[in-house]
Amino acid sequence: MATSLVPRSLFRILYLFPTSPFTFNAQSFNPLKFSATRAMSSASTQRLFQLKFDPLTGNSEWVVIEEEVDGVSENTQKPILATTSYLDMLNDATRNRAFREAIDKTILKPCRVLDIGAGTGLLSMMAARAMDSAVGDSKGMVTACESYLPMVKLMKKVLRLNGMERKVKVINKRSDELQFDSDIISRADALVSEILDSELLGEGLIPTLQHAHDKLLVENPLTVPYKATIYGQLVESTYLWKLHDLYNNEAKACDAIHLVPEGMDPIICVKPQQYPLHCDAIAKEVKLLSEPFRVFEFDFWKRPESRAEKELHIKATDGGRVHAVVSWWMLQLDREGTVFYSTAPKWISPPFNIGAGDWCDHWKQCVWFIPDNGVSISKDEQVHICASHDETTFSYHLKAQIPRGEVLQHGDNAENFKLILPPERIAVYGDREWRLAMLTAITNALQGRSPSACMIADDSVFLTLMVACLSKQTLVLSLFPGIRDKGAKYLQAVSYANGISMDSIKVIEKRKSCLTVHDTFEKKVDLLISEPFYYGNDNALPWHNLRFWKERTMLDSVLSDDALIMPSKGILRACFMSLPDLWSSRRGLGTIEGFDHSVTNDTLGACGELPEGQEGPCLAFYIWQCGEYEELSEIFTVMEFDFSKPISPCSGKSQVKVSKAGICHGIALWIDWVMDSKNSIVISTGPDKRYWKQGVKLLANPVAVGARGSADGVECCSAVIEASFDPSTGELDVQHSFL
Structure with missing residues (x-):
């Protein structure tokens, strides 16, 4: 398992060792991980600094966590590991079986085996077991190299559970940091490793193999995979x-x-x-x-x-x-x-x-x-x-396609003005239905009023241009919290082609909490609008876009008394769904190719077959890409968020009837954005909308609903869902029960 499966998400990790000088030592193919310059003994305490991101402010802070490296206390890294691909990978039975069969065919006698990016130690244990059953005069040895400390801690638990702690030597380093004598005593005869991403090379396969062949492996080593x-x-x-x-x-x-x-x-x-x-x-x-x-x-x-x-x-x-x-x-x-x-x-x-x-x-x-x-x-x-x-x-x-130039009209270099956006954002900006909805909402908002100042709260260059085009006399103030100065340079480049003057658009770089009317050119903001879209928020849960509500509250001092807020409200929608493929990929682990992994379930955020009273996390997915799926209930409203008022805790409860028989695996949740006060223009981000991710709350155990009934003969025909939103954390707590 490669350590770089940790996604570019809401958390980053930094390890500091007391009394040791610290220097940055990033894994070249995984910029989210950091390590210290020297290791401590296994009995010592490491200081763990966790960079926690606040989705409602865009700010982050270091949180200090003290842990024993070899302790058996509850692992505190669940928020990090629950969003990784480790669990999904370990539930891939085809992959696990293929590696086990290949290792059994390759490791035919005791030898020195190196596992790079060892994860939970699954491949290391397979290699150790293969050598146990092999016949040979020499003793074999497996070295498991893993740079990501939370996984090292988890691997040691797995090894201990399976009686393998004496057969696998665990080293908390990158492979290119291994030292002869202290870490390894000689070159390895065999390499078993899985450092592959969807593209194959993105986790650093090439530089890792280059260094391994140069420094760590014998000539013509045994390898799994082979090619x-x-x-x-x-x-x-x-x-x-x-x-x-x-x-x-x-x-x-x-x-x-x-x-x-x-x-x-x-x-x-x-x-x-x-x-x-x-x-x-x-x-x-x-x-x-x-x-x-x-x-x-x-x-x-x-x-x-x-x-x-x-x-x-x-x-x-x-x-x-x-x-x-x-x-x-x-x-x-x-x-x-x-x-x-x-x-x-x-x-x-x-x-x-x-x-x-x-x-x-x-x-x-x-x-x-x-x-x-x-x-x-x-x-x-x-x-x-x-x-x-x-x-x-x-x-x-x-080769039939002529490479296009990178020089814009008027001789401007494109790199100075170019905006690099995710594919789904490009598709949204090109969607005629979405653009028409935004045009209608803004046109309606401007009717009968001539705002002196309009503020774009998010990273929407589209809304900035549209307001500037529709209301020439309005001062448009764009905050661009994510794209920042790139947004200003982009607007400067395209303003002439859109028939607007840059004198009517100002990009404000000051923190929202510090803004005064002096920063808005002595004008009160009459119109505050957002899509909402925040650059870099692609993998966030839907309710993390309630950052708009938080920022609307922070901007209260510069808003006029009758300021129009767009969107006017958000509606949390939900639907009970059959998601067999997704649920199977996130289910709790048991025995994998003969090795017990049950100890990993809490740390990895398992969503299925959990102990009574324990629930898995909400995770973000494009449901339409999650294999087989089916709606089992009507879409229903859980609660509403009123943006005309300052942000506050809120909750909701709803009961819904099952509309189709099947096996319910989870609840899909998303937010529909009501753009106008008349509730006539709604931008949905539900499962049928491909360009937005939904939140998915997988059940601890699937439930048979409708006419089929469950295994014990109980027929569930309706369900109750309760949710509460905490503005201090930006998180949504979701509870459910079947009737």
Whole structure:
């Protein structure tokens, strides 16, 4: 298990050792982890600094936690590990079985085994067990290298539970920090490791293997996996096109706002990289334009190159427009080629999908967007693709496509003004229905009034431009808490093309809590608006966007007495759902390939089969990408948030009837934003809206509802849900019961 599965989320970790000088020592492929310059003995106490993020203010603070490194007290890192992919990965039975079979076929005699990124120690224990059953004169040894301290603590518990603590040596370091004599006594004969992400290289596979072959492994070592192959396929997909081509999509809008004016199409874009996506969810919307083709192959048993480039000649199997390259990888885990694992989408047939398993969230397919509106091709046409990789990423370029310039009109360099946004945000900005709703809401808000000052509370450049265009006399004050000066530079670049003067737009960089009318140019704010959209909040829970309510309260001193607030309120919606794939991926762990992992459930935030009275956390997911899912109840309202009033604790309770028989695995929760006081314009972020994540509260145990009844004959036909919102933490507590 690779340590860099910890997502870029709400927490970061820093370890400091008392009495030791501290210097920054970041894992090159995981900037969220930090370590100290020297280790302490296992009996000593480490000081753990946890950077906790407040979703309602955007601020963070260091929280000091004292822990015993080898203690058996309750692990306090649940908020961190519950949001990682460790649990999902350990529930991937296909993956676990493949590694176990390959290790049993590879480790045939006692030897020195190195496990890099050991996680819970599963692969280390597999290797130790394989050596126990092997015949040999020498004694074997397994060294488990894991840099992430919370996982080291958890691994030691797992090893102890399975009687493996004397057979696996645990080292809390990165592999490139290992020292001979103190950590290892000689080069390892075998490497068992899983440091792979959806793209294959993103967790530092190449530099890790390079260092291991240079410093830690014997020549021609045994390795599990043995090799990996990257495959790709050309596809046409309107959905994928909308995720990156804002220029051509907004051309169809009716609001005359030009987020990407003509000749300036690089100014708002996605980062040129591969994006992980559950492509099976869009299988019916994808037109395949080629057969699968092999891109790159990586041998784990020899030192990889840092960079490579190759030209591929692909025959088109159908005519259409190439919008993207969908890619996946396949592992050959043993030398003989009998054990495989694949991340291929379900539409792929052998031999390109050998070893494909059930739905899992820790590995997806990857999508590379072809710029602009793609490239038109004819059936049987030869398509020339340049594929390349560096140490951590892949890229693809169709040679038929002329690289676009990065110089804007008037000779301005695009890099000074460019806004890099997530694909889902690009799609929202290009969505005609969404833009029309915003246009209608703002037009209605301006009717009969001429605001002297309008404030944009969030990171919406769209709302800034729209208000400036619709009300020329209004001073528009943009706060841009996430994009900051990038937003100001962007507005400066596009203002002329939108027929507005930058004299009417001001970007305020001062903290909201410190604002006075002096900062608003002696004007009271008559109109405060937000989408809400906060840059960098992509993986947050829906109610974390109630940051708008918090900030509306902080801005009270600069608002006029009759200020119009938009959105006027938020409505917490919910629906009971069948989510078998998602629930199975987050369920509590038991025995994995013969090794008991039950001790990890609380730390990893298991959501299924929990002890009575214990519940799992709410997590953010795109429900439409969560494998099989089905709504079992009507959508219902839990509570409302009134933004006309200062933020305050609130709660709600609702009872709903089950509308369809099935197995209920959890509750989907989201917020619908009511943009006007008449409740006529509502922006929903529910499961049928693909560009927003929902909150998911998985049940401790699935419940049979409706006509089927449960195993004990009890039929649940309705349910009660209660929720309370705490503005001091920004968190939502959700309780439920079935009747």
